[in-house]
Amino acid sequence: MTMQVNFADRLLRAIDEKENLGIVGLDPDVRYIPQFIEDMALDKFHDGRYGNQFAAEAYALLEFNKRIIDAVADIVPAVKPQIAFYEIYKSEGIVAFDETIKYARSKGLIVIEDGKRNDIGNTAEKYSAGHLGRVPLLCRKGESRLEVPSFDLDGLTVNVFLGSDCAMPFVTDCLHYGKGIFCLDKTSNPSAGELQDLLVLDEESQTKTKLSERVAHLINKWGEGTDGIEGYRSVGAVVGATYAGDATNLRTIMPNNIFLVPGLYTQGGQPEDIPNFVNKSTDSRIHGRGAIVNSSREIIYAYRKPEWSLKHDEEEFAEASREKAIKMKKDLTAALRNAQKSRW
Amino acid sequence: MTMQVNFADRLLRAIDEKENLGIVGLDPDVRYIPQFIEDMALDKFHDGRYGNQFAAEAYALLEFNKRIIDAVADIVPAVKPQIAFYEIYKSEGIVAFDETIKYARSKGLIVIEDGKRNDIGNTAEKYSAGHLGRVPLLCRKGESRLEVPSFDLDGLTVNVFLGSDCAMPFVTDCLHYGKGIFCLDKTSNPSAGELQDLLVLDEESQTKTKLSERVAHLINKWGEGTDGIEGYRSVGAVVGATYAGDATNLRTIMPNNIFLVPGLYTQGGQPEDIPNFVNKSTDSRIHGRGAIVNSSREIIYAYRKPEWSLKHDEEEFAEASREKAIKMKKDLTAALRNAQKSRW
Numbered sequence: 001m002t003m004q005v006n007f008a009d010r011l012l013r014a015i016d017e018k019e020n021l022g023i024v025g026l027d028p029d030v031r032y033i034p035q036f037i038e039d040m041a042l043d044k045f046h047d048g049r050y051g052n053q054f055a056a057e058a059y060a061l062l063e064f065n066k067r068i069i070d071a072v073a074d075i076v077p078a079v080k081p082q083i084a085f086y087e088i089y090k091s092e093g094i095v096a097f098d099e100t101i102k103y104a105r106s107k108g109l110i111v112i113e114d115g116k117r118n119d120i121g122n123t124a125e126k127y128s129a130g131h132l133g134r135v136p137l138l139c140r141k142g143e144s145r146l147e148v149p150s151f152d153l154d155g156l157t158v159n160v161f162l163g164s165d166c167a168m169p170f171v172t173d174c175l176h177y178g179k180g181i182f183c184l185d186k187t188s189n190p191s192a193g194e195l196q197d198l199l200v201l202d203e204e205s206q207t208k209t210k211l212s213e214r215v216a217h218l219i220n221k222w223g224e225g226t227d228g229i230e231g232y233r234s235v236g237a238v239v240g241a242t243y244a245g246d247a248t249n250l251r252t253i254m255p256n257n258i259f260l261v262p263g264l265y266t267q268g269g270q271p272e273d274i275p276n277f278v279n280k281s282t283d284s285r286i287h288g289r290g291a292i293v294n295s296s297r298e299i300i301y302a303y304r305k306p307e308w309s310l311k312h313d314e315e316e317f318a319e320a321s322r323e324k325a326i327k328m329k330k331d332l333t334a335a336l337r338n339a340q341k342s343r344w
Numbered sequence: 345m346t347m348q349v350n351f352a353d354r355l356l357r358a359i360d361e362k363e364n365l366g367i368v369g370l371d372p373d374v375r376y377i378p379q380f381i382e383d384m385a386l387d388k389f390h391d392g393r394y395g396n397q398f399a400a401e402a403y404a405l406l407e408f409n410k411r412i413i414d415a416v417a418d419i420v421p422a423v424k425p426q427i428a429f430y431e432i433y434k435s436e437g438i439v440a441f442d443e444t445i446k447y448a449r450s451k452g453l454i455v456i457e458d459g460k461r462n463d464i465g466n467t468a469e470k471y472s473a474g475h476l477g478r479v480p481l482l483c484r485k486g487e488s489r490l491e492v493p494s495f496d497l498d499g500l501t502v503n504v505f506l507g508s509d510c511a512m513p514f515v516t517d518c519l520h521y522g523k524g525i526f527c528l529d530k531t532s533n534p535s536a537g538e539l540q541d542l543l544v545l546d547e548e549s550q551t552k553t554k555l556s557e558r559v560a561h562l563i564n565k566w567g568e569g570t571d572g573i574e575g576y577r578s579v580g581a582v583v584g585a586t587y588a589g590d591a592t593n594l595r596t597i598m599p600n601n602i603f604l605v606p607g608l609y610t611q612g613g614q615p616e617d618i619p620n621f622v623n624k625s626t627d628s629r630i631h632g633r634g635a636i637v638n639s640s641r642e643i644i645y646a647y648r649k650p651e652w653s654l655k656h657d658e659e660e661f662a663e664a665s666r667e668k669a670i671k672m673k674k675d676l677t678a679a680l681r682n683a684q685k686s687r688w
Binding site: 027029030031035038039041042054056057060082084085087088089090091092093094095098114116117118119120121123126127129130131135136137138139140141145150151159160161162163164165166184187188189190191192193194195196198199200201203208211214215218262267 | 371373374375379382383385386398400401404426428429431432433434435436438439442458460461462463464465467470471473474475479480481482483484485489494495503504505506507508509510528531532533534535536537538539540542543544545547552555558559562606611
């Protein structure tokens, strides 16, 4: 096996290069993409509208994505396609997902799939093989079975409600193939706390901790051995921008795990909260680092905001996304600089 | 919208008709399917072996499934394809998944996808639209947007670590389209208890309950309003056959939720444990009912056991699956009958 560059190192270097920890979520929805792209796709696939094949829809999603990627590729270190938005159009949608990955990588971007995959051990192995690792091919009797990359993402989100059996197959592939995972810990949605904030009793010490803190200790443990030379691990955690109050404590439990922070802007997370999600440390390698912050709808649908749409043609929609991505970068940079001045 | 028959009613009637609560998991793996199917697929797709297209692999999975489905369709009420085994072969794999669904339904089987999908509200809506409900198509300006079925499964497993925001979009589609979901509660894997068995403190009453019991109360609540006329709801729970000790208590918390019970045989669950998973009640509609029990590997790879392979040709592999499915039916029927005699 060839030596792979550690995922955490790759991601941190991309963040340094772009001087930006903001990333863009590629969650395209035919209901919100520009009309001219709908028309382009309908013109191209005359049967797309009434058939049960989704080639036209898939084409439209990919066209939309390519223009967004072109517009933000020099600004952000990574993109995060959410596979739900593609797989709902079955095989054609998966082609659009796969082509989106390839296009983004061809532009030098790290691609993190938001798939929240999870299952028992032998099935988690399958998910990991398909999304991060290698999948087995057919073979003739007596031949040795080849394994080849499939989606070959850089990173993947994983839901770890099933515990270590579910996490470890992904961790193994992180080590083998230079990949990364982000385990759901405290998600960005309003009902996240229903389970994740429950107070869990430690029978030995009779102390109480939040479930998300328990999960954080597991994530920290699972990441052991995935350390890069930049001070971070390839097993990270999803911690929602909407719960900055939890971030400081979770950061302490997981000092070397990179946080994927969803929920900026549209969901309510604010740039001013982001300093809670990065490390404050005397170790200069990890200080001020350790998080990527995602915004999806606010950026990809920026053209729909009246302040933009009243002044521009729909055909320039990607320019609105570019402006918003630059604004996100500025917002995050300013928030980190202010925190550095005042609190650290 | 046309009136849909309630999923719970459909499933219970199928169980009654087949007099069997055993179902078969369709988790095909090219490493374990018969050589003659590998050869068939390789002959058909000469480029399948070395290309990065997975048409040959997908063809082999589908051929394998069709023969299994033919062999068990008159025995079991439902099949449970686990999508991981298909999606790892990208768009071609998804075609095999989709064709498997259609083939199984054409044989009168209920199809429950094991996808363990989960996300925040607006993305959970997408997953639900694609797997259970209707997806939006492209449209011209001024036209009203059509929505059409996509995978159109009967049922889907859902991981509810994100809470109500994640569950409710699926519940809504259960109501609209006569579909069902099974929410992960106590999974069948060895590390299930790492989180699911944690003792959670109720701050008001200062009582302690397992996390899986808390989730059970939520599942029960989410199912309100999805009741069929047979006494059960379309929102069910996944409770592993390997944790029969938990089943009795969870059954009490969720009397009207159907349990999807994975993990029989290969994972260690025993038919004698299954009576714990069904209802004991004075209500004759629900008594002795309320569970479906899944076995995957033990059935689909039955032909690989020496006691069978030494006596038969590989080409008859599906016959081994048929025998095993009949054995599962007998095992489960006997276990329920014995429990009825001795304990109830």
